[in-house]
Amino acid sequence: MTRRKLWAGGLALILALVLTSVAYGALGDRLLSKGSNGPEVTELQKRLAQLGYTVGTLDGKYGSKTQTAVRRFQQEHGLKVDGLAGTATIKELKRLTGESTTSSGKPVGTKNVDVNLLARLVNAEARGEPYQGQVAVAAVVLNRIKDPAFPKTVADIVYQPGAFSSVSDGQINLAPQSSALKAAQAAANGSDPSQGAVFFFNPAKTSNKYIWSRPQILQIGNHIFTR
Amino acid sequence: MHRKFWYGVLGIALVLSLGWGFNEYRQAENLRLSSNNQNQRAFRDLASHMDQLETSLAKGRVASTTNQKVLQLSQAGSNSEAAMKDLAQLPAEDTGLSYVGQFLNQVGEFSRNAAQKVANGTNLTSDEEKTLADVHDRLITTNRKVQDLLVRVDTENLAWTSPQSNVFQRLSFGKAQIAEASAEGQDVQPNSVRAGLDQLNASLQKLPPFSYTGEFATRSVAEPLGLPTQEVTKDKAQEVANDFLAKVGSPGVSLEFAGVSSGPMGGYLWKQGDISLTVSKRGGVVTEFWNQRSLQERTLTTDQAKSKALMTLTSLGWSLVPTSVEDYGGYIRLEVIDEKDKVRYYPDKIRLTVALDNGQITAYDATPYWAYHHPRKLSSKITADQARAKLQSSFQTKETGLAVIPVLGNREVLAYEFRGTYQGEEYLVYVNAENGLEEKIQRIIKTPRGEYLQ
Numbered sequence: 001m002t003r004r005k006l007w008a009g010g011l012a013l014i015l016a017l018v019l020t021s022v023a024y025g026a027l028g029d030r031l032l033s034k035g036s037n038g039p040e041v042t043e044l045q046k047r048l049a050q051l052g053y054t055v056g057t058l059d060g061k062y063g064s065k066t067q068t069a070v071r072r073f074q075q076e077h078g079l080k081v082d083g084l085a086g087t088a089t090i091k092e093l094k095r096l097t098g099e100s101t102t103s104s105g106k107p108v109g110t111k112n113v114d115v116n117l118l119a120r121l122v123n124a125e126a127r128g129e130p131y132q133g134q135v136a137v138a139a140v141v142l143n144r145i146k147d148p149a150f151p152k153t154v155a156d157i158v159y160q161p162g163a164f165s166s167v168s169d170g171q172i173n174l175a176p177q178s179s180a181l182k183a184a185q186a187a188a189n190g191s192d193p194s195q196g197a198v199f200f201f202n203p204a205k206t207s208n209k210y211i212w213s214r215p216q217i218l219q220i221g222n223h224i225f226t227r
Numbered sequence: 228m229h230r231k232f233w234y235g236v237l238g239i240a241l242v243l244s245l246g247w248g249f250n251e252y253r254q255a256e257n258l259r260l261s262s263n264n265q266n267q268r269a270f271r272d273l274a275s276h277m278d279q280l281e282t283s284l285a286k287g288r289v290a291s292t293t294n295q296k297v298l299q300l301s302q303a304g305s306n307s308e309a310a311m312k313d314l315a316q317l318p319a320e321d322t323g324l325s326y327v328g329q330f331l332n333q334v335g336e337f338s339r340n341a342a343q344k345v346a347n348g349t350n351l352t353s354d355e356e357k358t359l360a361d362v363h364d365r366l367i368t369t370n371r372k373v374q375d376l377l378v379r380v381d382t383e384n385l386a387w388t389s390p391q392s393n394v395f396q397r398l399s400f401g402k403a404q405i406a407e408a409s410a411e412g413q414d415v416q417p418n419s420v421r422a423g424l425d426q427l428n429a430s431l432q433k434l435p436p437f438s439y440t441g442e443f444a445t446r447s448v449a450e451p452l453g454l455p456t457q458e459v460t461k462d463k464a465q466e467v468a469n470d471f472l473a474k475v476g477s478p479g480v481s482l483e484f485a486g487v488s489s490g491p492m493g494g495y496l497w498k499q500g501d502i503s504l505t506v507s508k509r510g511g512v513v514t515e516f517w518n519q520r521s522l523q524e525r526t527l528t529t530d531q532a533k534s535k536a537l538m539t540l541t542s543l544g545w546s547l548v549p550t551s552v553e554d555y556g557g558y559i560r561l562e563v564i565d566e567k568d569k570v571r572y573y574p575d576k577i578r579l580t581v582a583l584d585n586g587q588i589t590a591y592d593a594t595p596y597w598a599y600h601h602p603r604k605l606s607s608k609i610t611a612d613q614a615r616a617k618l619q620s621s622f623q624t625k626e627t628g629l630a631v632i633p634v635l636g637n638r639e640v641l642a643y644e645f646r647g648t649y650q651g652e653e654y655l656v657y658v659n660a661e662n663g664l665e666e667k668i669q670r671i672i673k674t675p676r677g678e679y680l681q
Contacts (some may be wrong), residue, residue: 078525078557101654218488
């Protein structure tokens, strides 16, 4: 009798453990929606934030901010916009935040160190500018790498003392928006709407004589791009 | 009673604020100390790296064998890069480019390119040897000043940046700025490390201009090789733009004129809503097109979208082949190049993005094609088998072809392209089809979006 009770108790315990581990499984095991909680929601929020979607703090609570982020992710990735993190949404999210590999499948990291910093700069310098204006700002950094008068890495150019006002005032530390990431990616792939520019400035905010003396190429949105 | 109470409160407040102030002061002191240490390290490293750079350049000048010359020149390249990083860590008060930084970068770039040239089996020309000597001399002058500053940091406890000028100085009652004074030939002792470096700028500027402009002074060409020479009018450009829009699936858009761009690829800019495009002044071709419309739910696979985009390109008069496809979710990024008689022309490229909702082209960048496309007179002098013999013996070739690729110094070469694996990793190796030199190696990385060349 006591033995039976022990068995029953043991089984119940195992069942309970199995059930909780199901309830808090890996991301993608169940449909997440507004009101969901748990570590898989934190994982979802982390991946959304990685792609530039604002989710607030990574608290593991599927609130309205997370829902809005999921909706925006779905909208910008051609998925059904319902604000629910189902199989298709999570699969796409996992794919786009996944690691790169060699051809034999050995993981080598995400390989987008430079693109992320470029995106931060674009976000800080050209939020609210037209998309090609954002690509052009990222392209200016890459054009500088090719120019012998400038340093040779993205970080050295971005953090060169006094080179960008957004670095001096700390805006560079803001998390980049998804459009800034997209623009940085486009520039890294070779797009250059600035047509070889190495400087850009906002004519309404700049009185610096040096920058006004540079040969201008074109204006996109509020920025003039110069050689 | 009341009075005593308030005295008590004030007393406690005073003690608390004194404690708080002391704590803040201690923290600020720690911060000041650690940033001072950082600055010291950066400045001493700068002096030491510039010294090593000078030594490498001297040895690079005298070296006569290929391996010694390559060794010393690439050493100079990394020394200048290290010095540049140190310089970037020193506090600066004004924005803009520092002349010393610019000089260090130029030296670095020059030595790296020279090293690569020598490594490829070409001797430096007498002009390049002269530039090397010139660079070396300038660096000696620069180094002497930096060493002198270092002595002053040690002996006089020199500040890092100059104190802010006061009202009288700003109204120019005070003495002239250090750098200006030096440029005028007066010998003024700088009052900070930064001012010392600026003064150095001024003394460098007194030397004849340093002519080196770099192998890749710009990413864009000075003269677009592909654009027809005759200029088109604004009206003609608008006609071209409307025709283009009709073919990419946005007919009947009433475009607004949005200005002109100058430079070798200059053109007329047009826009309307989400759409903007550029039609070149020379030749009147669409160089760039952007459509920022929001995406609908996807209905196409990446392959379907790709073939739809290629059909659109055909209707625009292109016959190009796709090289890479990346899936960004919702849209793909596609690159197409020119291919004739089984030779791939990598410089002649158009970049596209294609929406997966209806297969419409949403971005079109033909700048590289119009910048580089021209009739080429390149022929292979060795066979594919002869070229393959130059590869690592255990490199397993999967595909072989001929391709025109861009190489250092804005040049193009005809090369055999070998795609294959080596120890579990995939590479593209290019062997010059004229002289059998290994021109370029690219590593293929599989990102979540598609293949990526590194």
